[in-house]
Amino acid sequence: MRLRDAGYVLVIAEKPRAADKIAMALNLSGKRVVNGVRVWEGFFEGRKFLVAPAVGHLFSLDTEEKGFPVFTYKWVPRWLVERKSRYARKYFEVLKSLARGASEYVNACDYDIEGSVIGYLIIKHFGDLSRSRRAKFSSLTKEELVSAFRNLQPLDLRMVEAGLCRHEVDWIWGINVSRALMSFYKKVFGDFKILSAGRVQTPTLIEVFRRHVERECFVPEIKFNISLKLRVGSEELSIRSNFGKDLTEEEANRLKIAIERVGKARVVDVKSRTEVLRPPPPFNLPDLQYEAYRVAKISPALTLSIAESLYLDQLISYPRTNSQKLPKTLNHRTILRSLSNLEDYEEYVSELLKKPSLAPVEGSKEDPAHPAIHPTGYLPRKPLKERERVVYDLIVRRYLASLSDEALLRISTYVLRVLDLELAITSRELLRSGWLRIYDYEEVGALKKFSLRLGEEVSILDVGVVKTFSKPSDAYTKSSLLKWMERSGIGTEATRAEIIETLFKRGYLKQTTSGIDLTELGSVISTISTNLFSELSSVQLTREVEERLDKIITGELSKDEVVREVTSVLKPRLISIKKLLDSDESVKELRRLAGLDSGDASCVICQRLAEFSYEGLRLCRFHGIAYERLRESYETWSKKTKISFIEFLNKVLSLKSSGKYVREVAELLISRRK
């Protein structure tokens, strides 16, 4: 492929800031503002170049068909079909008009499948695919960009095909199942409500459902431990231990008396080691969102929007990244000298600058297009708002920490023998604080320093028996749910927080004092999704889509084959569901599929569909599971302590960590036994 001599080369960037960087790297200094959009022109290696930005996707899939099943769709201008994307119109118009005068096109969007689609669709609609090439770079640094433009590649049509396929598969599943759900809702509850389902949101909702069941069907376990108060040097140390045994109440009481009688313990082993605490790597977006919540309770969605505005003010690098690595070419000394003008960091930074070399710690996470989040060195020109300040401060401190020395922790473990039993106590002392001085949010564990010699006797000042009750997993927060999505490999940096917000907007989730919980609607949608669309309800669908996209990239599969496969799974099912929805006598069956009361067999506690029967009591799946857990749990409780079933039920009612369904079943059983 040979570049034509006449006309200019139109370079399409994914976003305005990237267009600026590309122009800068290629020395294209002619800045013009067309229709409110910044574009750049100049000469690169003798050819006239023009760089203009998109703003992410400028086209979107859409259909004119109502109802479902729906398998016909086409790409349309995004600003036309999406209210919140009207701002994209001016970028759309500018690219459209500049494309007319161009003789060549370069797709210089991020080198990933979405970037390939963004540039491809613009060239396809406004330009000429046969006169196009792809710029391939993994960061927007001058070196990489110059090399990418000296070695322009043929258009990456397999990446494009994979990208188009991802859009189509998500559209087909999402739109069809959402419409089926709305149709179900109308039929069963009588009114219209906006509902949705999708490859990422549905497994996330179902994970909250699982946690809801786990917590609300939870029966605390009882445990008996020995508490000891020891004299260690001049200090008193309180500890709890079960000596590695699952003690019954009787055993614990006997042990307490025996230990009281001895009154002392002996140090029989001493192990000391120095633990090296490496600085944390610089932030990727998930880490920043997690820390902003942990340190300042800022929600993941708000953290992203704050980071976005810091990025647009040029204070930090691009935030929607998964990378925990900084570019080798980044000039840390320049950034540090600039940061030293800020009072908060001045002292620490001046120490860092004395180091002979500055090599940031790297994490393992990578990103195809953007490095870890770091301060640019540009300083705020006006005072930041409170939350902006908090997020900016976190980013700066994390960056400084990544350039800092390791911290050293001295950990000494002493094994004490009392009677024929052993227990360990641990002393922790910070020998060198290193990076912990600048990033002091990290929990190093309570520091408690003491020292004992081998063979030394330790007096036991007090002994007691402590009864403890286990607790269920915590309810999810927006932060821990986002972490779950990340670990499960669903969604992207840019979308996870927003998808959690969508689940709230649909009325599937609610915020309670202990965290996120499912609403009644959320429970119905989870249940019907699991029953009718099991594929969409699991993170496994994402794995399968990814495998197929990889095969499209290697040429083993085509987009049409993958779309045909999805259609063949979904279409027959949608047709039979539609038939069910259209029939007159289907409401009962539909209610059953949603786990709702279907008329004849309902739970004696909540009227949901009964799926269990115990002691002549019809119980729904929640109360049925709660009943089973209560029975199992009583078995273990009664082995450890003398307690009647009624006493046990009353005790469970009094414990805060007992689940809602468990309490309701306990109350019912108590009232029946009166």
Place this chain on the structure above:
DNA sequence: GCAAGGTC
């Protein structure tokens, strides 16, 4: 109006 993915 529904997805998930870009970006303001």
